Amino acid sequence: MKPLTLYLRSRSVPAGLAVLLGCAVTLWALGLAVDNRDGRSLLVLLATVAAVVAIAPGLAGPDHDLDRVAGIAWSPRRAVHVVVAAAIVVGLLGATAQIGDPMSGMALIARNAAGLAGLVALGAVTLGAARATLLPILWAVLVMQVTPPMGAPPDRPVYKEMLTWLAQPIGSTPATVTAVILGVVGTLAYALFGSRR
């Protein structure tokens, strides 16, 4: 138990969890206040982005070299870290969104969280853990303009549907495919290469 506690602390997981809880509470409070249907699902999306972003700092330890020389098989642990973090986000936000009048479907939250977590992991591999949030934030913010109620996401051609995967309804196959690809590739890349220093 002790090694796990130490690991979590070294990855500043308590702070990340605090942010996550903050997102859930904010989402719950806004859910009480907003009754516009599209607006509610948009808020869930924003909360998902914020919560997934909170994973990023935990993707690298305080000392890169120390991690590297440790005689530990990092790859599976890194993969587990990302997957568990994404699962916690989905579980907590999903549960919050189901309180009272459901704000958004569980499947939608899972798809978006999976894709975004993959993006964060990819960001950690390419830019380093501290800057890893740049990719998901920029992508999400650019897509927000076409999210209801502000706009309607395009339903063709396929590449546009893939680029706006965050805004697509759950039935959209290209969006699901994009999210899965991002999630898998991101997790794999992070498991293999770890965070850039």
Place this chain on the structure above:
Amino acid sequence: MRIELRRSTAVWAGLLLAATGAFLLRALNPPYGSWMEVAVVQRDMMQLTWPLALAAGAWQAYRERRSRVEELVGTTPRPRWRRVQPIAAAMALAAAVGYLLMLAGGAVNIEDVGGYVSPGAVPIVAIGVLAMVGAVWLGLAIGTLLPSPLTAPLLVVVGFTGLSVLPQMFIEHNREPGAALLLPFLPGSRPPVFEFKVLSAGANLSQLVWLVAIAATGFALFAAARPRTRMAAITPAIVGAAIAIPALPAELSDAWVPDPKATALICTEPPQVCVPRISRASLDDLREPGRRALAILAAKLPNPPTRVVAVLPDTFGRPSETPPADALPALVGGGFGAPGSGIDTPAGGSDGLLWALLDGAGTQPCPDLEGTPEDPNEEYYLARRAAAAWLIGRVPPEEQQLPGGQVKSSGEGTVTQVLNALHALRAEEQQSRVAAFREAERTCAAGDRLEILTGTPGSE
């Protein structure tokens, strides 16, 4: 300063802002009609770029903290507010240049770049630059107070939620209160017919005061070394609010005033074809069909109009007043003209324009008679189309469709039928009926239009 630009993230932040903004201006919005429109859309987009600038500031402040030289630098005898000047200046410069680059990116998409540049666009751009500078300074302050790698990304999400999402949920559309002017982005006039409107001087000034106060507070918070000075740093914001809030209009739409220069008519030599200055580009398209329409009306009707005057849609996308008898109205501007009447409908090119001009014997449709968009008064459109067909002397090209584009429902008959019924009358009778129709349409008198054209009143 140059060192600061090289060692900080300022250049990257500016480039990122410019790239994001230019991408949005280019990709997500249709081509712009005028400079004014680009300026306003760019300001409206600040609901997104403003939080990004905030995050850029916060990120830079966090980087300073992370470099772990804070204590070392703190031992130098220069006071903190002097020490932070270069980085604040560098970030401000980056934000301002980023904003202007964004505008340049948007300007590429203006339809008529050499066209009318409204003087109202200048303060809108200037205040936008100011708001961006305020955003990075405020971001620097927040990043210093909350040094965490999560501050910057969460600021984007929170800022975007607060600026863009929540106001939309709680404020009724079209009825934004004047306090919306306090937001760093500028909600365009609603509905967005801001091409020929400018922001009133009062609204510009109160925004200026408020945003200067925000920027001052941001800088002071960033530069303050002690908690007590931080408290004092909030003063400018309070003073700014105290000045700006009483000056705000009651409703946002009051802040937008018409721009007489933009709507001033520019005409060709007689026979005159006139368009508002703002839509100068449409003059070339309008000239030839406009003159043809005038010639046709002069040949077939008594008291024909002598010039084509383009009218701008009012807030409901319709011409606002009864046009004089000597003017042939043509709707320009905005893509939301009444069905079948806009000269924006390029279908059929010059011929299509001619039909649009002569629709309803050269009149604009009357709002009372049009019906609702869900349930258009198809009989009314049929009568208008038939009048145009009589004037031009042939059946419209899209006989199976009504001008609105709906497939004709059975029961009302076709333009051909109405035209045949009209042609069955005596020549003078035809002429007086169409003239009566035009008069009724021009003044928007009540009554069944088909009755005027083909009915059998007692006077026959």
